Amino acid sequence: MPGVLSVVGTPIGNLEDASPRVRRVLGEADAVLCEDTRVTGRLMSAFGISARLERCDENVMDARIAGVLERVAAGERVAFVSDAGMPGVSDPGQRLVDAALDAGLPVEVIPGPSAVTCALVASGLASEHFFFEGFLPRKRGAQLARLAELALVPGTLVVYESPRRVAETLANVAEAMPRRRAALVRELTKLHEEVVRGEAAELAELIAARDELRGECVIVISAPTEEELAARRAAAAGSERTLAEEIAAGLEAGEPKSALAKRLAKSFSLPRAEVYDAVVAAASA
Structure with a gap:
């Protein structure tokens, strides 16, 4: 039987906001994935929990996903936390949850505070x-x-x-x-x-x-x-600019290419990779 990926919301300041379920799930986990082992280590110590902590932040997330899914498929309970608050909200944990669901693996969300x-x-x-x-x-x-x-x-x-x-x-x-x-x-x-x-x-x-x-x-x-x-x-309808014009304006303003592509992909409802290629081409022209 597969295990489960537990996405655990942790306190954003006051430790009393951690529910009994949060403490139980973290205590039962075979491993706790976190942004910073020092930050989460202090939290576990305050809860009196001895847990195996593993770094899984923005810089290593993509490289870790396959291994995490293998462990869940093998029957482990793997908990995922951010430094504070609800993982997956403005957080790279979203990619881990997405991959687990695509793989047909169980995912549970343990509610917690959110800023x-x-x-x-x-x-x-x-x-x-x-x-x-x-x-x-x-x-x-x-x-x-x-x-x-x-x-x-x-x-x-x-x-x-x-x-x-x-x-x-x-x-x-x-x-x-x-x-x-x-x-x-x-x-x-x-x-x-x-x-x-x-x-x-x-x-x-x-x-x-x-x-x-x-x-x-x-x-x-x-x-x-x-x-x-x-x-x-x-006003927007009367002065709407094309994607090329928006790219030119963003580059002229000194906006980083990746940030510009992300913003315009949202605005024009286009794939980010497609917009990024257009930004790079415009910057090189």
């Missing part, structure tokens, strides 16, 4: 419809281009950001989406958890004036009004 939903609720902004972006491009030009695309999403936006870049990102949000309300949520579930709300521009000024922030940050941006959405759609 996406926690921040969305903590922001107090409407959550009937929302879109999780993950991390935005780092360079200003590429980030503003992506924010312009996201401005057309008819729902609340959730973005991850590092404390070092959050003030600059909020300023870009204010430029791309004037008069939108936003919330900065940081240190979720920890002692110094904080939610700061306001219009994007005033929030950007407030955060820029503060001392350096600590802790991972989540930015939540309110949904557009019907009037704003209609105006943006009309």
